[in-house]
Amino acid sequence: MGASYHQFCPVAKAMELLDERWTMLVIRELLSGSRHFNDLRRGLPRMSPSLLSKRLNHLARSGVLERRQEGREVVYELSPAGSELQAAIELLGAWGVRWIGELGDADLDPRVLMWDLHRNVDTATVPEGITVVRFDIVDAPPRLRRWWMVLTPTGVDVCDADPGHEVAATVNGSMRDLVSIWRGDRTWSSSLRRGAVTITGSTQLQHQVPIWFGPSRFATVPRPGDPDAALAS
């Protein structure tokens, strides 16, 4: 597990652990705030549960994270060592968004998008009561096409089935268009103007939805040929 490079170089010793498949993504999920096994799974839908379990154990043995039993729940948390990987992972993500721009259709997983969007919402801006925003991903396979984001001031839930509450706003768009907004390759406003994405609902919500579901932290990374116009719309 993580075959040795037989090198004393610190980069080699670090990579023995970190270059195992999925490992950096597990750490990314933990850095993003996931703490439970099934939360991690939602952010890593293509990773098999046994492999996730294996990676978590390995990372725990290696001192990168800690596994704690809290009542009947199990909680995973980064150790000080693991938390220190944040800067490196952010650099790698910034590098990725700059230099690996072309996404294949297979990269566009609606489950990942919804999971990312849901944890980016600033709940302090959510009104009292329950606000439901439906997403219609027009080109997703049938089972992954409709999503309901259930927003309350205390949290956001992602549902792939109708939770039964009134829908306050609906977002329509293709996976590629929505992902482009998330990654910062396009903005909400330019996409709305072009009609690539639409929002239905009250005027207020049409204004609020792009704020709640704003782009990822990597959106502001300047792109190679375009030093300071990354977010020009």
Place this chain on the structure above:
Amino acid sequence: MGASYHQFCPVAKAMELLDERWTMLVIRELLSGSRHFNDLRRGLPRMSPSLLSKRLNHLARSGVLERRQEGREVVYELSPAGSELQAAIELLGAWGVRWIGELGDADLDPRVLMWDLHRNVDTATVPEGITVVRFDIVDAPPRLRRWWMVLTPTGVDVCDADPGHEVAATVNGSMRDLVSIWRGDRTWSSSLRRGAVTITGSTQLQHQVPIWFGPSRFATVPRPGDPDAALAS
């Protein structure tokens, strides 16, 4: 080659390429100044040549490096994209030296040590003519025990056979002691004082050798429990 994660996340897209075994070490070698196939091999002695070739091709196709034919030589050089990985790799190395301190015996490869030492020499401080420093790695296997560093103002060569010039100084020590100095876990002066390492030669050379063969760039990274005493001797 670098199976897809099926994620649009920039970290995932970066790691699809970068978490393949050996890849980061190849880039590290290029960042350290190696430009030829056989130079890369010397820094990566446990990597098979076919795998190195495969990785170089993949990195070239991915735009991380450029392969150029210069006369009858082939030169590999990082592209702008590849060069931008420097900061990430340095963070990963710093993380490694902080959190992965325990080295197995198998990590202590004399070929890597000699190669690292040789390219760290500041040739501006080397006197005219030829200066040979011999290394005796007392616990290395017979074939990897004796090394000759041939220093001239224009470059440094590593030899695993007697080049025939007079030896001006000799360094004696175990792999573990020499690597500790290289990584910054110990200093030349403390190791000399303890007698773990010895240098024979003129007084001047006994002073000069620790300067020529100084520690790696990671030596100054502060260690976890020891915030600012990393290099206390």
Place this chain on the structure above:
DNA sequence: CAGTATCCCTTATGATACTG
């Protein structure tokens, strides 16, 4: 110097189903 060509083999991984 700069790689290719083989060749075997382990082991990593994906998919799926199932359990306390």
Place this chain on the structure above:
DNA sequence: CAGTATCATAAGGGATACTG
């Protein structure tokens, strides 16, 4: 919720020898 169990396939990788 939090995982384990099982299985078959693929392929990644190591070692070595050889070539223009």
